[in-house]
Amino acid sequence: MWLYITIGLVALLIGIAIGFFIARKYMENYLKNNPPINEQMLKVMMTQMGQKPSQKKINQMMQQINKLQKK
Incomplete structure (x- = not known):
């Protein structure tokens, strides 16, 4: 039971971190191309x-x- 909760939380945190960096890179490219x-x-x-x-x-x-x- 605790293993599933731990894996879920770790996956959630990794997903948030990856999403943040992808969104940041996208916005940097967008502003660079469209000042x-x-x-x-x-x-x-x-x-x-x-x-x-x-x-x-x-x-x-x-x-x-x-x-x-x-x-």
């Missing part, structure tokens, strides 16, 4: 904040975002 912010979004946000978006400033912001995502 949450792109240049068009930055232009719109800067325009809404009352700033005139220059390409140089947008490129700098994209580099900062990419640098932060790699950490």
